[in-house]
Amino acid sequence: MRLPREKPKRELINITPLIDVVFILLVFFMLAGSIEPEDAFAVTPTASSSDLRGDVQDLVILVGEEGEIAINDRSVPRDALEGEVRDILTGNPEVLIQLKPDSRAEAKDVIAIMEEIRNGGASYIVLLTVGAGQVAG
Template identity: 40%
Template sequence: MRLPETPRREQAENVIPLINIVFLLLIFFMLAGVLTRPDVFDVQPPESRQGQQTDLPDEGVILLGADGRLAFADQELTLERLEDEVARWLADEPDRRLTLKADADVSADRLLDVMDRLRDAGADRLMLLTNPAEY
């Protein structure tokens, strides 16, 4: 019996199409996505159909988790500390805009506690972040 000759290994199965596709994916992810710093804790903002389209600001974002945890400038802190930190942040430039990234499950009670503190810190407006609703 004659076995067919094993074909010579052909230039490593031609990996070039694979590399092409991987490069394309790489370029897609580099261009289409936005590099973001991960948040201190997980927050699922509410959905809305209205509201101005914005980019996520780099600074002045207050994080409010579903369990009431707070973070400002990548630091988890208490309600009292938040007031001090925000007051200091606003003192440099009073026109700065605060952004609140709060979880959809936060209760109005906690939300208003935080807002009261922000007002005491000298802010009078803030931007509430939402995600576009999918309907």
């Protein structure tokens, strides 16, 4: 007597745990990623061949094409810059000051602003530029 052979059952692979892990990773990277704050006005940084980069954004001072100044996201009059820097450094002496001038700004204006920042008590200023060969966007 011949018994009929049972057909092997196909086991279905449950991918629900895989999808859960992918979504958890997605949420983690969305929350852990950094979102760059918008500048107070548009600035096109100068190109540089230096390898140093200021990745920490404690304090960013923007210098516009016409010499306008903004600290982080608020505009500051030129004559108040030294006092503003002094106040910030009094509250947090370890703050990293980053200067981001527009590539069309006059060099003498940028140097004068750097002197005002130094007069405000800054001992170290990072000049933010775009690497040579990169396009500012």
